[in-house]
Amino acid sequence: xxxxxxxxxxxxxxxxTVIPYAGYGAPGWARVLCRVLLTxxxxxxxxxxxxxxxxxxxxxVPVSDITVTIEIENVEQRVVADRGGxxxxxxxxxxxxxxxxxxIRTDETESVDAPIFIVDPSVSVxxxxxxxxxxxxxxxxRPFLAAWNTFVLDExxxxxxxxxxxxxxxxxxxxxxxxxxxxxxxxxNVAPTLTxxxxxxxYPSGPLLLTDWGPTHDRWFRSGRNHKVDTLKxxxxxxxEMRWLxxxxxxxxxxxxxxxxxxxxxxxxxxxxxxxxxxSEAVLAGGRSKSEAHSSRSAPWVYAPDGAGLAERLADAGxx
Numbered sequence: 001x002x003x004x005x006x007x008x009x010x011x012x013x014x015x016x017t018v019i020p021y022a023g024y025g026a027p028g029w030a031r032v033l034c035r036v037l038l039t040x041x042x043x044x045x046x047x048x049x050x051x052x053x054x055x056x057x058x059x060x061v062p063v064s065d066i067t068v069t070i071e072i073e074n075v076e077q078r079v080v081a082d083r084g085g086x087x088x089x090x091x092x093x094x095x096x097x098x099x100x101x102x103x104i105r106t107d108e109t110e111s112v113d114a115p116i117f118i119v120d121p122s123v124s125v126x127x128x129x130x131x132x133x134x135x136x137x138x139x140x141x142r143p144f145l146a147a148w149n150t151f152v153l154d155e156x157x158x159x160x161x162x163x164x165x166x167x168x169x170x171x172x173x174x175x176x177x178x179x180x181x182x183x184x185x186x187x188x189n190v191a192p193t194l195t196x197x198x199x200x201x202x203y204p205s206g207p208l209l210l211t212d213w214g215p216t217h218d219r220w221f222r223s224g225r226n227h228k229v230d231t232l233k234x235x236x237x238x239x240x241e242m243r244w245l246x247x248x249x250x251x252x253x254x255x256x257x258x259x260x261x262x263x264x265x266x267x268x269x270x271x272x273x274x275x276x277x278x279x280s281e282a283v284l285a286g287g288r289s290k291s292e293a294h295s296s297r298s299a300p301w302v303y304a305p306d307g308a309g310l311a312e313r314l315a316d317a318g319x320x
Contacts, residue, residue: 014038014039014040014061015038015039015040015108015109016036016037016038016039016063016066016106016108016109017036017037017038017039017109017112018034018035018036018068018104018105018106018109018112019034019035019036019037019112019191019192020033020034020104020112020113020114020115021033021034021035021188021191021208021210022191022207022208022209023102023114023115023116023117023207024116024117024118024119024179024181024207025090025093025095025116025117025118025119026097026118026119026121026238026239027095027096027097027118027121028092028093028094029090029091029092029093030072030090030091030093030095030116030118031088031089031090031091031238032070032087032088032089032090032091032102032104032114032116033086033087033088033207034068034086034087034104034114035062035081035084035085035086035087035188036062036063036066036068036081036085036087036106036109037061037062037063037085038061038062038063062081062083062084062085062086063081063085063106064081064082064083064084064085065080065081065082065083066080066081066085066106067079067080067081067106067107068080068081068087068104068105068106069104069105069106069107070087070089070091070102070103070104071102071103071104071105071111072091072093072095072100072102072116073093073094073095073100077091084212086188086212087104093118095116095118096118097118097119097120097121097123097177098117098118098120098177099115099116099117099118099205100115100116100117100118101113101114101115101116102114102116115205117179117205117206117207119177119179119239119242120177121241122177123175123176123177123178123179123242124241124242124243125175125178125242125243125244125245125270126178126179126180126181126239126242126243126244126245127168127171127172127178127179127180127181127206127244127245127247128181128183128232128235128244128245128246128247129168129180129181129182129183129247129248130183130184130247130248130249130254131182131183131184131186131194132184132185132186132249133161133249133251133275133277134161134164134247134248134249134254134275135160135161135164135165135168135182135198135201135203136158136159136160136161136194136197137158137159137160137161138158158197160197160201160203161275161306161307162306162307162308163306163307163308163309163310163311164203164275164306164307164310165201165202165203165307166307166308166311167307167308167310167311167314168180168203168204168307169202169204170311170320171245171314171320172204174320179206180203180204180205180206181206181207181209181235182194182198182206182207182208182209183209183228183231183232184208184209184210184211185210185211185225185227185228186210186211187210187211187212188210188211188212190210191208191210194208194210195208209231211227225253225257228253228257229257229260229261232257232261233261236261236265236268242268243267243268243269243270244268244269244270245270245271245272245273245314245319246258246261246262246269246271246272246273247272247273247274247275247310248272248273248274248275249274249275249276249277250274250275250276250277250303251277254274255274258272258274259272262298262299266298266299269298269299270299270319271299271300271301271302271314271317271319272299272300272301272302273301273302273303273304273310273313273314274301274302274303275303275304275305275306275307275310276303276304276305277305278305300317300318300319302314302316302317
């Protein structure tokens with residue numbers, strides 16, 4: 001089926017296009033994530049940034065097993081995309097801390113620029129932020145509303161959570177060089193939409209850490225919870241000296257996931273900030289978290305309904 005779709009798309013004038021997703025690392029190494037899709041270009045309009053309904057993001061055709069060339073500081077490295085067209089690779093690099101631009105292409109495509117953030121080893125605190133109902137009101141995980149928000153709703157109708165962008169901006173100003181990672185159970189298909197949303201609402205730039213969409217060998221849908229758990233463990237290994245401020249909400253499993261991570265890696269947690277959903281948001285999101293109270297905590301936990309409240313409580317806890 002995949003080969004048929006790909007060949008059919010090529011006959012209709014579609015071409016491979018590289019979509020950069022995320023890039024981050026530390027001096028000596030970098031993780032690069034991108035995807036190769038078949039797209040039909042529109043004259044004068046870059047298809048990667050075209051305003052489209054959410055469902056169209058899930059109808060794109062990935063190009064599997066294609067060789068991708070990543071150029072970093074005039075050094076080319078070639079890797080192969082997986083069966084979903086995704087490249088997720090760690091490369092040796094010689095980059096100073098801060099933002100850089102790398103280029104990515106295939107033998108059939110033009111080069112695209114991709115931002116990559118190299119974390120300074122002297123930086124000791126970073127942010128790992130949930131997306132759904134933490135920085136963006138989405139009313140997940142109730143199935144019908146989730147489908148409406150993901151597949152139907154125009155991206156400009158999505159609302160930011162009040163005060164969260166200001167909170168993150170204040171934190172990054174207070175801690176120079178602080179990395180911000182946006183960890184979501186959303187699929188890579190919506191990465192361009194999320195990137196535009198975060199930029200449009202003045203959130204600090206940072207890598208998106210999303211997941212694949214679709215079935216696995218033993219289930220119809222991938223486990224978003226496992227994705228978050230595994231990503232937190234990976235970041236703690238990649239940045240062993242970093243302490244993380246974990247930001248989430250009380251409408252899904254963030255409290256449980258963050259609590260378990262804090263128990264297993266107490267040295268890696270600076271604090272936990274939980275955005276409390278309103279009563280209506282909690283109903284739409286399927287209820288509130290029923291995780292146990294955290295009575296013995298090695299790091300402070302703060303709760304508030306918006307970014308302004310969380311900022312005040314984080315300041316009281318000495319995290320500003």
